[in-house]
Amino acid sequence: MxxxxxxxxxxxxxxxxxxxxxxxxxxxxxxxxxxxxxxxxxxxxxxxxxxxxxxxxxxxxxxxxxxxxxxxxxxxxxxxxxxxxxxxxxxxxxxxxxxxxxxxxxAMPAYLPQHGESGIRLFPCETRLAEQPLLAGLKHLNRLEQVLARAEWQGGEFAEGLMRDVSGRVVEGVFSNLFLVRDGVLSTPELSRCGVAGVMRAELLEQAQDLGIACQTRDIELNELLAADEVFLCNSLYGVWPVRELQDRHWSVGPLTRKLQAIARHLLDC
Structure with a gap:
């Protein structure tokens, strides 16, 4: 290259x-x-x-x-x-x-097709994201937190890791943004303290709102994530990956996840 x-x-x-x-x-x-x-x-x-x-x-x-x-x-x-x-x-x-x-x-990464089809296992990272509002949302070059988090697991058992802030709130994946669905409402973590405001995250929020789907950007606790009906991750290269397992919680791939996954796939196929 x-x-x-x-x-x-x-x-x-x-x-x-x-x-x-x-x-x-x-x-x-x-x-x-x-x-x-x-x-x-x-x-x-x-x-x-x-x-x-x-x-x-x-x-x-x-x-x-x-x-x-x-x-x-x-x-x-x-x-x-x-x-x-x-x-x-x-x-x-x-x-x-x-x-x-x-x-x-x-080259485009060779992600396994089953990540998008049947979903992934999400690793619960111990590394926490520091809170710095001046840098929150930016994709800046200081990525040592992500490097340390990604070093917490090896092999193919887990495709991504869940990152929380120092107060324990859910923020994002190591290289993805996170969404959950509960009672038909689509929610994604607030990123005013830390985290990366992903472009696919922004696109899916806008598309969901255009479809009349209720959307929230707010603080999310781990127990709320575990109680969700659907969970998925997104980024600008792979689109949407459903989450099928975190700790002892298991999910099926839900209808709203599939709808937004199809939108992301269309964007990436254009």
């Missing part, structure tokens, strides 16, 4: 890049089909809004042009976009230099 840095083919980065030194930046993982980035507007909205919050002076129009050209060359697969603050001197004080745009091409 191949990569671009600041719009040019490249395979190296300066050692003084602040993304490497401090995780000073953001990233997007974008499905690409037929040379087109899937959910492009949502990805661009999230990364540009994140740059505003981090005070990174991103040229959004330039990024759009580069991303479109990169995806056209890739054709099919995954484009990983990384935006860093660029080069900097030693110390935490933000530099005034130009931000750096990194694009990496990859």
């Amino acid at each position: 191949f990569s671009w840095v600041d719009g040019q083919p490249a395979t190296t980065l300066p050692l003084v890049d602040r993304g490497l030194a401090y995780g000073d930046g953001l990233f997007e993982t974008i499905a690409v089909g037929g040379g087109q980035p899937v959910l492009l507007e949502r990805h661009l909205t999230r990364v540009t809004a994140g740059c505003v919050r981090l005070r990174i002076d991103l040229d959004a129009a330039q990024l759009r042009r580069e991303l479109s050209a990169f995806c056209a060359e890739l054709g099919q697969g995954v484009a990983k976009l990384i935006v860093t603050r660029g080069d900097g001197q030693r110390g935490y004080a933000p530099s005034a230099g130009a931000p750096r745009r990194i694009l990496q091409a990859g």
Whole structure:
């Protein structure tokens, strides 16, 4: 595969890049089909809004042009976009230099079909997400919590892990967002303290509301999750995975999960 840095083919980065030194930046993982980035507007909205919050002076129009050209060359697969603050001197004080745009091409992950068909077992991670409202929702480059959580299980018995915050509230999967259904109401955790506001999460919430499905974004406790009628995960690469087991709780794949899974599949197949 191949990569671009600041719009040019490249395979190296300066050692003084602040993304490497401090995780000073953001990233997007974008499905690409037929040379087109899937959910492009949502990805661009999230990364540009994140740059505003981090005070990174991103040229959004330039990024759009580069991303479109990169995806056209890739054709099919995954484009990983990384935006860093660029080069900097030693110390935490933000530099005034130009931000750096990194694009990496990859193949679509070979997820097992049964994850979407019959559902997955969800591992209850011990690693907790710290609460930092200034960074909540952003897909920033500081992912050590996810690295530690993912190290808690090996092998194929579990496809994903459940992450909670320091107070024990349910937040998300290690690389997914989480939804539950109870009495016909679709709920997803509030992400104002921590967690990543996923683009597929946003798309499914909007689509569900358009279909007249009652939706809530709120704090969710573990006992509420275990009492749900349906549970599923989503992200921008695999779409929707039903959850069939967490701890000693078992679920069947429910009708609302299947409805939203079909919507996600259509988006990813376009």
